[in-house]
Amino acid sequence: MTDRTPGFATLAIHAGAQPDPTTGARTTPIYQTTSFVFNDADHAASLFGLQAFGNIYTRLGNPTTAVLEERVAALEGGTAAVATASGHAAQVTALHQLLRPGDEFIAARKLYGGSINQFTHAFKSFGWNVVWADPDDIASFERAVTPRTKAIYVESIANPSGSITDIAAIAAVARDAGVPLIVDNTLASPYLIRPIDHGADIVLHSLTKFIGGHGNSIGGVIVDAGTFDWSRDNKYPILSEPRPEYHGIKLQETFGNFAFAIACRVLGLRDLGAALSPFNAFLFLTGVETLPLRMQRHCDNALAVAEWLAAHPAVNEVNYAGLPGNRYNELARKYAPKGAGALFTFTLKGGYEAGVNLVSNLKLFSHLANIGDTRSLVIHPASTTHSQLTDEQKIQAGAGPDLVRLSIGLEDKEDLIADLDQALRG
Amino acid sequence: MNHDIYDDDYIRGILDSMKTIAMVGASPVNVRPSYFAFKYLAQRGYDMIPVNPGQVGKSLIGKPFVASLDDIDRAVDMIDIFRNSEAALPLVEQALKMTPRPKVIWMQLGVRNDDACALAENAGLKVVMNRCPKIEYGRLSSEISWMGVNSRTLSSKRAPVPTQGMRLSLHRVSVGGGDTAAADRAARLKDDKNNRS
Ligand SMILES: Cc1ncc(COP(=O)(O)O)c(C=O)c1O
Numbered sequence: 001m002t003d004r005t006p007g008f009a010t011l012a013i014h015a016g017a018q019p020d021p022t023t024g025a026r027t028t029p030i031y032q033t034t035s036f037v038f039n040d041a042d043h044a045a046s047l048f049g050l051q052a053f054g055n056i057y058t059r060l061g062n063p064t065t066a067v068l069e070e071r072v073a074a075l076e077g078g079t080a081a082v083a084t085a086s087g088h089a090a091q092v093t094a095l096h097q098l099l100r101p102g103d104e105f106i107a108a109r110k111l112y113g114g115s116i117n118q119f120t121h122a123f124k125s126f127g128w129n130v131v132w133a134d135p136d137d138i139a140s141f142e143r144a145v146t147p148r149t150k151a152i153y154v155e156s157i158a159n160p161s162g163s164i165t166d167i168a169a170i171a172a173v174a175r176d177a178g179v180p181l182i183v184d185n186t187l188a189s190p191y192l193i194r195p196i197d198h199g200a201d202i203v204l205h206s207l208t209k210f211i212g213g214h215g216n217s218i219g220g221v222i223v224d225a226g227t228f229d230w231s232r233d234n235k236y237p238i239l240s241e242p243r244p245e246y247h248g249i250k251l252q253e254t255f256g257n258f259a260f261a262i263a264c265r266v267l268g269l270r271d272l273g274a275a276l277s278p279f280n281a282f283l284f285l286t287g288v289e290t291l292p293l294r295m296q297r298h299c300d301n302a303l304a305v306a307e308w309l310a311a312h313p314a315v316n317e318v319n320y321a322g323l324p325g326n327r328y329n330e331l332a333r334k335y336a337p338k339g340a341g342a343l344f345t346f347t348l349k350g351g352y353e354a355g356v357n358l359v360s361n362l363k364l365f366s367h368l369a370n371i372g373d374t375r376s377l378v379i380h381p382a383s384t385t386h387s388q389l390t391d392e393q394k395i396q397a398g399a400g401p402d403l404v405r406l407s408i409g410l411e412d413k414e415d416l417i418a419d420l421d422q423a424l425r426g
Numbered sequence: 427m428n429h430d431i432y433d434d435d436y437i438r439g440i441l442d443s444m445k446t447i448a449m450v451g452a453s454p455v456n457v458r459p460s461y462f463a464f465k466y467l468a469q470r471g472y473d474m475i476p477v478n479p480g481q482v483g484k485s486l487i488g489k490p491f492v493a494s495l496d497d498i499d500r501a502v503d504m505i506d507i508f509r510n511s512e513a514a515l516p517l518v519e520q521a522l523k524m525t526p527r528p529k530v531i532w533m534q535l536g537v538r539n540d541d542a543c544a545l546a547e548n549a550g551l552k553v554v555m556n557r558c559p560k561i562e563y564g565r566l567s568s569e570i571s572w573m574g575v576n577s578r579t580l581s582s583k584r585a586p587v588p589t590q591g592m593r594l595s596l597h598r599v600s601v602g603g604g605d606t607a608a609a610d611r612a613a614r615l616k617d618d619k620n621n622r623s
Contacts, residue, residue: 039590053570081574
């Protein structure tokens with residue numbers, strides 16, 4: 001069957017999984033165990049020395065989690081993936097393989113507020129310096145490149161603004177600078193955008209959102225595209241030089257085009273310790289099987305609600321890249337032709353006050369700090385996810401004080417519109 | 427043929443039909459990739475012969491080293507080259523003089539020599555370059571999946587629990603002809619770079 005390439009929905013169900021070798025169980029079992037017995041001393045030594053394929057300890061890898069990792073790697077078109085305890089854990093684990101104290105990375109200004117905090121404050125104590133650039137101004141990335149730059153970081157669809165990033169243009173900047181492009185693909189999911197196809201070298205997700213899709217688990221994942229040559233100019237010694245922890249193994253030499261994923265596992269998970277629980281991996285596996293169905297419905301519902309809001313007299317402006325006339329509509333049609341995602345923001349003519357009233361009047365939408373649930377969600381970013389930012393940072397991140405963010409769920413769109421209608425009437 | 431990207435069936439056919447593999451440049455140092463690959467392939471039931479003139483008199487996991495391809499006492503199906511790319515040409519020349527002739531020249535991850543490849547292919551041998559047989563075997567059998575590696579294969583069949591010396595089935599459904607979209611891009615970029623310079 002090598003002449004047929006299985007499609008996305010087939011991969012979403014089958015990639016990485018096969019019936020359990022001992023029991024024949026068809027659904028991937030939850031291997032809720034900390035550790036795995038060795039056959040003998042030689043087997044143990046081979047596993048610890050990274051010479052054999054097998055399981056040791058769930059902080060390093062787990063058979064349930066491995067199915068999820070291969071599934072996401074297949075959906076993104078990468079060579080390998082590593083699951084982590086959260087999306088934030090994926091970010092720190094990935095960057096830890098690339099940056100030394102005093103190094104820099106360039107990040108798009110329009111990011112999830114938690115990522116802006118992580119980069120600005122937590123990473124400063126590691127001596128990693130974030131340099132901000134404007135995703136709507138590609139030249140600002142070029143200007144930010146210095147000899148200490150080790151990576152460029154963007155979101156494919158930015159949270160909360162829902163703006164679409166010109167991944168290919170920024171990938172070209174990264175290629176010229178000789179650094180990897182890291183794309184947080186949480187909001188798009190590989191169903192809408194596959195960043196690797198547009199030049200990304202590393203893709204990250206908060207699995208918590210659309211891949212899990214049911215609002216029941218926190219998790220993250222790092223996908224290695226297998227495209228970056230880490231040994232070219234000595235800029236990435238973790239990947240190109242002998243590792244003292246493993247008796248002098250050189251990771252890229254040994255593992256080739258999935259060396260970055262191996263580094264994230266055998267150094268990142270081993271030493272930083274942010275492993276995903278096998279139980280959560282199981283829930284994510286259940287979620288990801290329906291990703292294509294859910295994602296399409298999220299987009300179709302979001303477009304209907306956005307169109308309705310855009311025509312409402314109380315609404316000032318709807319920022320949804322799926323709407324014709326939106327400044328990101330052209331990029332949306334290029335990068336995400338199946339839909340511009342579930343998330344968008346809008347401002348109300350009544351300003352801050354009207355936003356607060358809307359949130360409290362809604363009966364079906366849940367007021368909470370998450371996105372990518374089956375349920376429709378609403379939040380006022382300025383007072384929650386982005387509250388730690390300065391006013392200027394809030395506006396730059398697309399989270400001004402008069403703005404409401406919706407994450408449209410899978411309910412009947414007529415019910416969502418009716419709920420917004422009654423809430424706007426007050 | 428295109429040596430940037432291999433069809434899974436091509437690799438599968440080679441790994442399924444080989445029995446005896448001579449590994450040139452096999453290292454007794456247990457952190458070298460050649461040691462990993464040698465040990466793994468031996469555990470998967472291949473008759474492995476370590477070739478390294480500096481190690482004659484010693485053995486690698488119980489298999490005695492030989493100094494060169496000429497010193498091998500039995501028919502060899504495949505030569506696995508764990509040397510630098512320049513060493514591949516004289517090794518192919520030497521391999522073509524062996525009787526019976528080996529059927530496959532395999533150059534390890536990072537090793538590529540298009541002249542050596544052309545010489546071997548013109549003599550009717552199959553060639554694989556810049557790949558690791560351990561990784562490819564682990565991928566096609568999905569044994570590599572434990573570390574989240576994309577095997578790019580699917581199967582709804584129950585696989586046996588692997589034991590020492592067991593050959594695994596490599597006959598899973600391939601996702602795409604060979605490599606990932608990303609690997610295609612890497613190959614394209616490399617070509618672009620070569621064309622530019
Ligand atoms: C785009 C994006 N990236 C990363 C994260 C962080 O993920 P987690 O909450 O799983 O740590 C979030 C969470 O909201 C997000 O929206």
